[in-house]
Amino acid sequence: MARTLASEVGGDVVYDPDPHGALRSPWRTYRECLLSAPQGASHLLILQDDVEVCPGFRDAAEAAVRARSDRLIVFFVAGNPATSRIAVERACQADLPWAELPHAQWIPVVAACWPVWMIAPMLEFIDSQRWNDTFYADDERCGRWASYAGVVPLATVPSLVEHPNRVPSIIGKRSMGPDDPGRVAVCYIGAGPGCGLASDIDWTLG
Numbered sequence: 001m002a003r004t005l006a007s008e009v010g011g012d013v014v015y016d017p018d019p020h021g022a023l024r025s026p027w028r029t030y031r032e033c034l035l036s037a038p039q040g041a042s043h044l045l046i047l048q049d050d051v052e053v054c055p056g057f058r059d060a061a062e063a064a065v066r067a068r069s070d071r072l073i074v075f076f077v078a079g080n081p082a083t084s085r086i087a088v089e090r091a092c093q094a095d096l097p098w099a100e101l102p103h104a105q106w107i108p109v110v111a112a113c114w115p116v117w118m119i120a121p122m123l124e125f126i127d128s129q130r131w132n133d134t135f136y137a138d139d140e141r142c143g144r145w146a147s148y149a150g151v152v153p154l155a156t157v158p159s160l161v162e163h164p165n166r167v168p169s170i171i172g173k174r175s176m177g178p179d180d181p182g183r184v185a186v187c188y189i190g191a192g193p194g195c196g197l198a199s200d201i202d203w204t205l206g
Contacts, residue, residue, distance in 0.1 A: 002049035009047065009058050012036070023133055030109065030138035031126075034119050042069070045113040051076065052162045053111075054189045060198035064156055065113055067203035068098070071154040072118065072146070075111040076161040077101070079181035084108065084155070088186045091157040096206040101153045106143035108153075111161035118151065125149070159185040160198055 002013045014036050016029045030046070037044040043065055047053070054060070064073060077088045083102045091099035101107075122145040135141070146153065165183045189198055 005047060005049060005051065005053070009053060011045070011047070013049075023136070025133070025136035027136045027138045027141055030142075031123070034114070034123060037116050037119065041116055043113050043115055044119065045111075046109065047161065048110045048163070050163065050166070051111060052164055054160045054162075054198050056197060056199045057160055060160055060201065061113065063199075064097075064160075064201075064203045068154055070115065072107075072115065072151055073113045074101070074108050074153050074155045075113070076159045076163060077108050077155045077186050078110075078163065078183055079186055080183070081106065085186050088155055088157055088159075091155075091206070092187050097157055097201050097203055098206040099155045099157050101155055103147055103152065104143060105147045106140050107146055108155075109139045109142055110163050111159075112142075112153075118149075121145075121149065156201075156203075158187040158189045160189060161185070162188045162190070 005011075006013045014029065014033045016025075017032050018025075018028060021028075033046045034044070045061065061075060064075075077084050077099070079085050081104070083104060087099040087101055091097075122142065125145045125148060126141050129144075131141070145151075162185050163183060189195055
C-alpha cells in the first residue's frame with residue numbers, strides 16, 4: 001500500500017527503523033519521516049500508508065501550501081474528536097476552504113504537511129520529555145508540542161485524503177466497521193459523480 005501511494009503522489013516510502021523490535025511504535029516511524037525532509041525543502045508532507053488521496057491531490061496540496069505556507073496543514077480530519085469535527089463542519093457550512101482546529105494536545109497526523117522549520121524545535125521538545133517508550137502515539141506527541149508552541153493546525157475543507165479503515169493499524173486498532181465516522185473523514189472530496197474537483201478550490205479564501 002505504501003509503495004502504491006508513493007508512486008501515485010510522487011513521494012518516497014519511509015520504513016520503520018526497528019521493524020523487528022519488541023514494541024510496535026507509530027511514533028518511531030513518524031519520527032523517521034520527520035527526519036527525511038530533503039535538503040533545502042520548505043515543507044514536508046507525511047501520509048500514512050493506508051490512506052487514499054483524491055484525484056489531482058498533489059497539485060491541490062501544493063496550491064494549498066502556497067496559500068498558507070506558514071501554517072501546519074492537515075489534509076484529513078476524522079469524526080473524532082468532536083472539537084475538530086465541529087470546526088470542519090462549521091467551515092463546510094460557511095463554504096470556507098479552511099478550518100482552524102482548536103487547541104488540543106492532539107493533531108490528526110494521518111496526512112499532515114509540516115513547514116520544515118517546525119520540525120527541529122518539535123523534535124527537540126519531544127526528545128526532552130521523559131515519556132516512556134510505550135507512549136507511542138504520534139498524533140498526541142506532535143499535538144503536545146503544538147499546544148506547547150502555540151501552533152494551531154489548519155485543516156483543508158473538505159479533506160483531500162480519506163482513511164478508509166480497511167486494515168488494522170500498526171498497533172492493531174480498528175473500528176467496528178470500515179465506515180466508522182470516528183475514523184473516516186468528516187467530509188472528503190472523493191471521486192466520481194457529484195464530487196467536485198480539488199483543483200477548483202480557491203485556497204486564498206477564508
